[in-house]
Amino acid sequence: MTDYVTSEVSGSGKTGKSTAADRWLLRQLYKIVGEPEVGLELWDGYSMRRQHQVAAVKFNDRRALQRLFFKPTYTFGNLYAQGRIEVRGSLIATMETIYRGLAKHANELGETARWLRRKLAYRPRPNSLRRAKDNIQTHYDLGNDFYKLWLDRHYMQYTCGYFPEPDCSLEQAQIAKLELICRKLDLQPGETVVEAGSGWGGLSRYMARHYGVKVRAYNISPSQVEYARRQAQIENLSDVIEYVEDDCRNISGTYDVFVSVGMLEHVGTKNYETLGQTIDRCLSDDGRGFIHTIGQISPRPLNEWIERRIFPGAQPPSLAEMMMIFEPRDLAVVDVENLRPHYAKTLEHWLSRFAANEEEITRMLGNEFVRAWQLYLAGSAAAFTTGGLQLFQVLFKRNGCATLPVTRAHLYRPGLLQACPDEAS
Amino acid sequence: MTDYVTSEVSGSGKTGKSTAADRWLLRQLYKIVGEPEVGLELWDGYSMRRQHQVAAVKFNDRRALQRLFFKPTYTFGNLYAQGRIEVRGSLIATMETIYRGLAKHANELGETARWLRRKLAYRPRPNSLRRAKDNIQTHYDLGNDFYKLWLDRHYMQYTCGYFPEPDCSLEQAQIAKLELICRKLDLQPGETVVEAGSGWGGLSRYMARHYGVKVRAYNISPSQVEYARRQAQIENLSDVIEYVEDDCRNISGTYDVFVSVGMLEHVGTKNYETLGQTIDRCLSDDGRGFIHTIGQISPRPLNEWIERRIFPGAQPPSLAEMMMIFEPRDLAVVDVENLRPHYAKTLEHWLSRFAANEEEITRMLGNEFVRAWQLYLAGSAAAFTTGGLQLFQVLFKRNGCATLPVTRAHLYRPGLLQACPDEAS
Numbered sequence: 001m002t003d004y005v006t007s008e009v010s011g012s013g014k015t016g017k018s019t020a021a022d023r024w025l026l027r028q029l030y031k032i033v034g035e036p037e038v039g040l041e042l043w044d045g046y047s048m049r050r051q052h053q054v055a056a057v058k059f060n061d062r063r064a065l066q067r068l069f070f071k072p073t074y075t076f077g078n079l080y081a082q083g084r085i086e087v088r089g090s091l092i093a094t095m096e097t098i099y100r101g102l103a104k105h106a107n108e109l110g111e112t113a114r115w116l117r118r119k120l121a122y123r124p125r126p127n128s129l130r131r132a133k134d135n136i137q138t139h140y141d142l143g144n145d146f147y148k149l150w151l152d153r154h155y156m157q158y159t160c161g162y163f164p165e166p167d168c169s170l171e172q173a174q175i176a177k178l179e180l181i182c183r184k185l186d187l188q189p190g191e192t193v194v195e196a197g198s199g200w201g202g203l204s205r206y207m208a209r210h211y212g213v214k215v216r217a218y219n220i221s222p223s224q225v226e227y228a229r230r231q232a233q234i235e236n237l238s239d240v241i242e243y244v245e246d247d248c249r250n251i252s253g254t255y256d257v258f259v260s261v262g263m264l265e266h267v268g269t270k271n272y273e274t275l276g277q278t279i280d281r282c283l284s285d286d287g288r289g290f291i292h293t294i295g296q297i298s299p300r301p302l303n304e305w306i307e308r309r310i311f312p313g314a315q316p317p318s319l320a321e322m323m324m325i326f327e328p329r330d331l332a333v334v335d336v337e338n339l340r341p342h343y344a345k346t347l348e349h350w351l352s353r354f355a356a357n358e359e360e361i362t363r364m365l366g367n368e369f370v371r372a373w374q375l376y377l378a379g380s381a382a383a384f385t386t387g388g389l390q391l392f393q394v395l396f397k398r399n400g401c402a403t404l405p406v407t408r409a410h411l412y413r414p415g416l417l418q419a420c421p422d423e424a425s
Numbered sequence: 426m427t428d429y430v431t432s433e434v435s436g437s438g439k440t441g442k443s444t445a446a447d448r449w450l451l452r453q454l455y456k457i458v459g460e461p462e463v464g465l466e467l468w469d470g471y472s473m474r475r476q477h478q479v480a481a482v483k484f485n486d487r488r489a490l491q492r493l494f495f496k497p498t499y500t501f502g503n504l505y506a507q508g509r510i511e512v513r514g515s516l517i518a519t520m521e522t523i524y525r526g527l528a529k530h531a532n533e534l535g536e537t538a539r540w541l542r543r544k545l546a547y548r549p550r551p552n553s554l555r556r557a558k559d560n561i562q563t564h565y566d567l568g569n570d571f572y573k574l575w576l577d578r579h580y581m582q583y584t585c586g587y588f589p590e591p592d593c594s595l596e597q598a599q600i601a602k603l604e605l606i607c608r609k610l611d612l613q614p615g616e617t618v619v620e621a622g623s624g625w626g627g628l629s630r631y632m633a634r635h636y637g638v639k640v641r642a643y644n645i646s647p648s649q650v651e652y653a654r655r656q657a658q659i660e661n662l663s664d665v666i667e668y669v670e671d672d673c674r675n676i677s678g679t680y681d682v683f684v685s686v687g688m689l690e691h692v693g694t695k696n697y698e699t700l701g702q703t704i705d706r707c708l709s710d711d712g713r714g715f716i717h718t719i720g721q722i723s724p725r726p727l728n729e730w731i732e733r734r735i736f737p738g739a740q741p742p743s744l745a746e747m748m749m750i751f752e753p754r755d756l757a758v759v760d761v762e763n764l765r766p767h768y769a770k771t772l773e774h775w776l777s778r779f780a781a782n783e784e785e786i787t788r789m790l791g792n793e794f795v796r797a798w799q800l801y802l803a804g805s806a807a808a809f810t811t812g813g814l815q816l817f818q819v820l821f822k823r824n825g826c827a828t829l830p831v832t833r834a835h836l837y838r839p840g841l842l843q844a845c846p847d848e849a850s
Contacts, residue, residue: 103824164832261814297824298752304714318756323745327723333744336761341831388824390757399722399813406766407589409837 015061022062029069033100038094039240054097055089077305077379081372091350091374095382103386144200144227146364150353155202156227159262159292160343160391164417170349174340176416178206181261183411184335184395185290185402186213190254193284194218195261196248201228201241207259208240215241215367216255218248249274251282258282258289265294265316272317280329288397289331289402294343295390297320303379310376317394326396334404335395340384343391347381440486443467447487454494459526463519479522480514492793499565502730503803506797512842516799517773520807528811547568569625569652569790575778579651580627584687584717585816589842595774598767601841603631606686608836609760609820610747612636613827616681619643619707621673622688626653626666632684633665640666641680643673674699682706682712690719690741697742697749713822713829714756719768720744720815728804735801744817751821759829760820765809768816772806 025049026040034150039056041047042065044212047056059065064084067075079085087094144156151158161173162180181203189212195204198217201224207213219225232241248263249271258279267275279289294316301307302314319336326333332373354361354370355393361372383389397404431695451465451473464481465804466472472481484490487805489509504510569581576583577599586598589607612618614637620629623642626649632638644650650670657666673688674696683704692700704714719741723800726732727739744761751758779786779802787795808814822829 162832164834166831286849297755297757315812318752320745320752322747323748325745327743327745330722330813332722332763332765333761334763336758337833338757338759341756386825400811406591407587407837408762408833409589412834412837 002114008333012236015043015063018044018046018062022065025065025069026059029072030063032069032105033072033098034103034105036097036101038089038097038279053089055087055094055400057090057094058086058088060084060086074304074308076374077309077375080375081368083367083371091378092351092381092385095379097387098099099286099382099387101374102322109377118349124207129283139295141181142365144223147200149357149361150350154351155206158199160294160339161346161349162342162416163345164341166345168417170346170353171351172417173346174202175206179210179261179416180411181290181292181393182207182211185259185288186410187257189211192216193257193259194251194253194255196258196278197266198224198228198243198261199262200224201243203259203261204228205232205235205237206242213257214249216244216253217241218244218246218251220245220247249278251278254284254287255282256284256287260290261292263293264291264322265314266311268315269299269311269317269321269324272321273328275326275425276329277330279325279331283398286398286401286403287397288330288334288401290393290395291322291325292391292393293317293322295322295338295392297388297390300388304385306379316389319390322392322394326394330399331396332399333394333396335393335408337393337394339391340389343389344381344384346383347377351377351381428618429527432692441490443469443471443487447471447490450490450494451484454490456495457494458523458529459528459530461522461526463514463522467774471535472782475582478514480512480516480519482519483511483513485509485511486574486578488660497770498672499729499733499820502797502800504732505800506793508792508796516803517806518622520804524807524812530749533580562693567790569784570649572625574718574782574786577776582626582627582629585719585763585764586771586774587767587841588770591770593610593842595771595778597842599627599772603628604635605836605842606684606715607632607636607715607740607779609818610682610713610837614638617641618682619676619678619680621676621683621692621703621704623653623668625649625658625689628667628684628686629653629666629668630657630660630662634660638665638682641669641678642666643669643671643676644674645670658760674703676703677708679709679712680707681709681712684711685715686717688718689716689747690739691736693740694724694742694746694749698753701750701754701756704750704756708823711823711828712779713759713820713826715818715820716750717818718742720747720814720817723812728808731801731804734797741814744815745821749815749820750751755824756821757824758821760818760833764816764818764819765814767807768814769809772802772809776802776806 004331009305023046026042030040030048035051037050037284039047039049039053041056043060043062049056053260059068061084064079076085080087094150139229147156152161152171154173155178157174157177160177161170162177163173164176168176186347187207191213191214193213195215198204199215200220202219203213217228219228222245224333225243228243232238248260250302281291296318297314299318299321301314302311307314312375323333351374354374358370380389384391447467448471451467455465455473462475462478464472464474464478466481466483468485468487474481484493486509489504493504493510499513501510505512572581572583577586577596577598580599580603582599582602586595586601587602588598589601593601608725612632617637618632618640620640623629623644626642629640629642631642642653644653647670650668653668654663657663657668673685708714721741721743724743724746727736727741732739748758776799781801783795805814809816
C-alpha cells in the first residue's frame with residue numbers, strides 16, 4: 001500500500017461525493033485482493049493510482065463498491081456486465097494481475113483461514129440426466145449463429161486449440177488440435193469410435209474424413225446435433241457418422257475407441273464412477289480412449305460467477321480427480337499433456353473476434369450479455385495463464401491393449417500445421 | 426480345464442509317487458491362477474499339459490506344491506529360487522501367461538471377494554529415515570561390481586531406458602533416456618539442479634556435461650555415492666556436481682530444477698506429503714521438476730515376494746497417489762508419459778546380460794540369489810507387459826513458471842538415438 005497516489009477530482013455526483021467510509025472500504029478491498037497492480041477509481045473521480053499499474057478499475061456507484069466488498073468473486077462479474085464496474089486498459093491483463101494478487105493473498109493466509117475458505121467455498125450441485133440437459137442448453141443453445149461469429153470457420157471448435165507455431169491462425173490451431181487427437185489415438189481405417197459430447201460435430205467429421213473411421217457421437221444439445229447432422233450430409237459423411245441426441249451415460253454397443261473433448265468439465269466428479277462404468281462397458285477388450293478437458297491445479301470449485309451465470313454445473317477436475325474414472329477400472333493412463341498456454345491463446349483469438357463482432361452480438365443478445373461474455377473470456381484467459389485452470393489431454397487404454405505406438409515421436413511428424421489450406425471453408 | 430491332457434510316468438521317487446490328493450491340489454491350484462497356458466508337472470513325472478502351452482512348471486517335491494497352494498504370490502519366488510519349482514521354456518512368457526490368468530480370475534470374482542482380497546492384501550510399512558537407509562542398502566549395496574556385469578556401460582542406469590528405435594542397444598537406450606529427461610526439463614546453462622536419489626551418478630554427470638548445469642545430488646547408499654564421486658573426479662566434473670550422502674528429506678537450499686529418477690517407488694505414499702513439502706521448499710519461485718518412477722495401474726501393493734525379498738519397502742504409486750505430492754502445493758503437472766513398454770524391453774536386455782554372466786554372479790552371490798534375481802527380472806518384465814506395473818515420467822512446475830516450451834515437439838528433434846557414439850566407454 002506504499003506505492004500508490006490518491007487524487008480527488010470534483011465528482012460527477014451520480015451517487016454523491018465519495019465519503020471517508022467509501023474510501024476506507026476501497027482500501028480494505030484493495031488489501032483483500034492482494035494489492036494488484038491496478039488503479040482504482042470511484043464514481044466522483046477519487047482515485048488510487050499504482051506507479052506501474054496495468055489498468056484502472058472504476059466503480060460507478062456506491063452500492064457496486066459495497067457489494068463487491070462483501071462477495072467479490074461472485075459480484076464482480078455481474079457488476080461488470082451491468083456496466084457498474086468499468087475497466088480501462090486490457091481486460092486480460094487486469095484479470096491476470098488480480099489473479100496474481102489473490103494467489104499472493106491466499107499464500108499469506110494461515111492454515112486455519114485456508115481451511116475455512118475451502119469449507120465455505122461454493123460447491124456446484126452434481127448433474128442429474130435432466131439437470132445436465134438444462135445446463136447444457138443454457139450455454140450451447142444460445143444459437144449457432146452466435147457461435148459462428150467468433151469460433152473457427154471450418155470445424156466450430158468451442159474447445160482449446162493447439163498452436164504448433166505461436167503465430168498460426170485460429171483455423172490452423174483448431175485443425176492442428178483435431179489432427180493431434182487423431183494421432184494420439186493412432187486411428188486406423190475401419191475402426192469404430194464413440195464420441196461423448198460431440199459439439200457441432202467437427203471432430204467426428206475430421207476423424208471420418210481423414211482417418212476413415214466410423215463414428216457414433218452422443219450430444220444432449222438439440223441445436224448442435226441438428227447442425228452436425230446437416231453438416232455431415234453436406235459433406236457426404238452421413239453413412240459413417242451417426243449423431244445420437246442422448247446423454248453419453250446411455251451409450252450402447254462396443255467400440256475400438258472412446259473419445260470426449262470438452263465434455264468432462266460439465267460432468268461433475270460425483271458422476272465419474274458412472275462415466276468410468278460407461279467407458280468400461282463400451283470399450284473393446286483392446287480398446288483405447290482419450291479425454292480432453294479443462295482442469296484445475298488442485299481440487300477446487302470453478303469461480304462461482306462463471307459456474308452460476310455462464311456455465312451452470314461446470315466443475316473442472318484436478319488430475320487426481322480424473323483418475324477416479326480410470327483407476328477403478330484398470331484403464332492405464334498412457335499420456336497426459338497440459339495445454340494450458342494454448343487455451344490462453346485460443347481465448348485471445350476468440351476475444352478479438354468477439355470484439356470485431358460486438359455490434360452484431362449486442363443486437364442479438366444485448367449489451368449486458370456482451371459485457372458478461374467478454375469478462376468470461378478474458379477472465380478465463382487470465383486463469384489459464386496465471387490462475388489455477390489447466391487443460392488436460394489424457395490418453396488411456398485397456399491394460400491388455402498393445403496397439404498404441406511406444407514413443408510419441410509420430411505426434412510431431414510434419415502436417416500438424418500444414419493441414420489448413422487443404423480444408424474447404 | 427477341458428483342453429489339457431494328463432500323463433503318468435514312472436516317478437523319480439524323490440518324495441514318493443504323487444497321490445490322488447497331490448493331483449487334486451494341482452488341479453485346484455491351476456483353477457485359482459486362472460488356468461494359464463502353462464503345463465504343470467509333479468516330481469514323479471505326472472503331468473498336465475495344455476494344447477498351446479508356452480512353458481511347463483515343475484514341482485520337485487510335495488511340500489513345494491502344498492506351500493504354493495496356500496500362499497501362491499509369496500512362496501512362488503522362494504520355491505523357484507531354491508530350485509524346488511523349475512520352469513521349462515521362457516521365464517518371461519511363463520510369467521506373462523500367469524499374470525493374464527490371474528487378471529482373468531480376478532475379473533471373475535464377485536465384488537465381495539475382491540473387497541476381501543484388497544483388505545487382506547499385504548501392505549508394506551512406511552519408511553522412516555532409518556528404515557529407508559536399511560532398505561536401500563539391502564538392494565543397492567550388493568556391490569558395484571555386481572551391477573556393472575549387467576547394466577549399461579556408460580551411465581550404470583538401474584532404471585527404465587528409452588528406446589527411440591526398437592532395436593537400439595541398452596547403452597543407446599539409457600543415453601536416450603537421460604537426454605529425454607534433460608529435454609523435458611529444458612535445462613539451461615548455469616541453472617541449478619537438485620537430484621533426489623542419484624544412483625551411481627549417471628544423470629547428474631550427463632546433465633553437467635551436456636547441459637552446463639550445477640547439480641547437488643542426494644543419495645543414502647554409501648557405495649553408490651563413493652562410486653559417483655570417483656567417477657565425477659575422473660570426468661573432471663567435481664566442481665559442478667556435489668554428492669551428498671543424506672536422505673532427500675534433508676535437502677537444503679533453493680534450485681531452478683528438482684529431479685528424481687527411480688526413487689519415488691521406495692518412498693511410500695505415506696511420505697508423499699513430506700516429499701511435497703521438500704519440493705516446495707527447495708524449488709525457486711519459477712522452478713520446475715521431474716519425477717520418473719515405477720507405478721501401478723491402480724492403488725495396490727507390490728507383489729509381496731518382490732517387496733520382502735528383493736526391494737524392501739518398495740511401494741510404486743498409482744497416478745492419483747502421485748498427485749498427493751503436487752496438488753496440495755499448487756504444482757502444475759505439465760506432462761505425464763507412461764514408458765511401460767520401454768521397461769519391459771530394458772528388463773529383457775538386463776536378463777540376457779545377467780544370463781551371459783550367470784557363472785560369475787553365481788560365484789559372487791550364490792545360486793539361490795541368481796535364480797531369485799532372474800525370476801524378479803523376468804516377472805517384472807511380464808508385469809510391465811501384461812500386469813499392473815507402469816513407468817510414469819511426470820514433469821511439473823510452479824504455477825508461476827512460464828519458461829517451459831508450450832509444445833513437446835522439441836523432445837523429438839534429432840539426437841536422441843545418435844548420442845551414443847560420442848560417449849567414451
